[in-house]
Amino acid sequence: MAEPTSAGDLAGxxxxxxxxxxxxxxxxxxxxxxRGARVVLACRPGAKxxxxxxxxxxxxxxxxxxxxxVDLRDLAxxxxxAAAFLQRGLPLHGLINNAGLAGxxxxxxxxxxxxxxxxxxxxxxxxxxxxxxxxxxxxxxSRVVNVASRAHRSVAGIDFAALxxxxxxxxxxxxxxxxxxxxxxxxxxxxxxxxxxxVTSYALHPGVVATDIWRRVPQPLRxxxxxxxxxxxxxxxxxVYCATAPELAGTSGRYYDESREARPSRLGxxxxxxxxxxxxxxxxxxxxxxxxxxxx
Numbered sequence: 683m684a685e686p687t688s689a690g691d692l693a694g695x696x697x698x699x700x701x702x703x704x705x706x707x708x709x710x711x712x713x714x715x716x717r718g719a720r721v722v723l724a725c726r727p728g729a730k731x732x733x734x735x736x737x738x739x740x741x742x743x744x745x746x747x748x749x750x751x752v753d754l755r756d757l758a759x760x761x762x763x764a765a766a767f768l769q770r771g772l773p774l775h776g777l778i779n780n781a782g783l784a785g786x787x788x789x790x791x792x793x794x795x796x797x798x799x800x801x802x803x804x805x806x807x808x809x810x811x812x813x814x815x816x817x818x819x820x821x822x823x824s825r826v827v828n829v830a831s832r833a834h835r836s837v838a839g840i841d842f843a844a845l846x847x848x849x850x851x852x853x854x855x856x857x858x859x860x861x862x863x864x865x866x867x868x869x870x871x872x873x874x875x876x877x878x879x880x881v882t883s884y885a886l887h888p889g890v891v892a893t894d895i896w897r898r899v900p901q902p903l904r905x906x907x908x909x910x911x912x913x914x915x916x917x918x919x920x921x922v923y924c925a926t927a928p929e930l931a932g933t934s935g936r937y938y939d940e941s942r943e944a945r946p947s948r949l950g951x952x953x954x955x956x957x958x959x960x961x962x963x964x965x966x967x968x969x970x971x972x973x974x975x976x977x978x
Contacts, residue, residue, distance in 0.1 A: 693718035696772050696821075697925065698814075700754065700807065701781025703730040706829075706888055709918035710778065712738055714925070715746040720772070724763060724781070724810075727751040754781055754806035756793040757967060764813035773821035774814060776925045779807035780829045782861070786854035791847075796966065799854055800845050803861035808868060809967040815881075822880025823931065826872060827924045830865035830885040830937070835947040837863055840955065842962055864959055866937055866946050871956035873935025882934035884924035888917040889940070 697714050701707040702723035711721045715738045723738075725731030731749050738747035752763035767774075782803040792801035811818075811826055818824045836859040844850065849857050869885035876883070923941040924930065937946040949955060964970030 695775040696720045697776040697778060698722040698724055698774060699778040699780055700724040703734045706917040706921060707780040708734050709915055710921045713922050715742045720745065721747050722750050723747060724750040724752045726753050754802045757809055760806050760809050764810055768817060774817045775821050775824045777811060777814060777818060778827045778921060778925055784858040786849040786857060788852055789848045797845050797847060797849055797857055799857040799861045804864035805963060805966055808963045812969060818881045819879050824881050825925055826881060826883045827921060828865045828869045828885045829888055829921060831862040832887045833859040834862040834866050834950055863949060866950040867956040867959045870935045871960045884936060884938060886920045886924050886938040888920050
């Protein structure tokens with residue numbers, strides 16, 4: 683299937699977006715549906731996801747949106763969601779790993795015992811992507827879009843031991859930066875390992891957006907931060923661009939900012955670190971053997 687080339691050209695294409703009950707994920711889902719795509723909103727169970735699906739259906743038709751419940755804090759939930767999607771028999775032309783959180787409190791972990799921000803922002807999406815790999819390959823040309831952040835530039839490395847421990851910092855913003863570096867590295871390594879498959883990968887900075895991602899940052903810091911941020915409508919643009927722009931066909935593993943290719947941090951281009959992260963993530967999710975201990 684040829685890559686889409688203009689507005690309204692996404693008929694027959696299917697996109698799965700995590701965290702699409704609010705913020706830039708919800709905006710992007712609406713934009714894709716308006717262009718003719720079928721969107722699967724992978725959200726935490728509850729009224730917000732149901733409302734988001736209902737809003738898209740009311741505007742674009744019942745066939746344009748459906749809900750896929752998932753809790754990214756629980757890898758068993760991720761596995762169940764992937765299995766539920768595969769059972770529907772749909773193709774998958776775009777997997778948009780958008781959901782995330784920032785500002786985890788000291789001592790927080792996922793249900794599987796990983797540092798909360800890393801577990802939600804990277805590890806759950808790594809597992810979801812791998813579980814949907816075969817469907818993405820069958821549906822090629824297809825894309826994996828990972829929502830990262832300029833915050834990946836703020837960290838000096840990855841302490842792999844810390845990823846298996848509770849959040850250490852009071853604001854959780856260091857852990858957020860680490861998770862966003864993981865998003866960039868995962869994109870790069872995915873491009874290398876899946877080269878020639880027809881599945882391409884993109885990481886992006888959506889802008890500093892005033893959304894629920896900052897809900898765990900304590901007040902009054904959250905209020906001070908969000909008052910200077912951009913709108914979700916502006917923040918969704920680069921995500922949709924990476925998921926659909928025809929001029930990106932054939933490129934893979936790159937990082938985008940304001941709908942333009944940008945260079946990530948030095949660590950974001952570290953191929954050895956990207957390969958290490960992949961191997962560690964496989965071990966953490968039960969997809970591979972545990973690599974050697976240590977930090978890089």
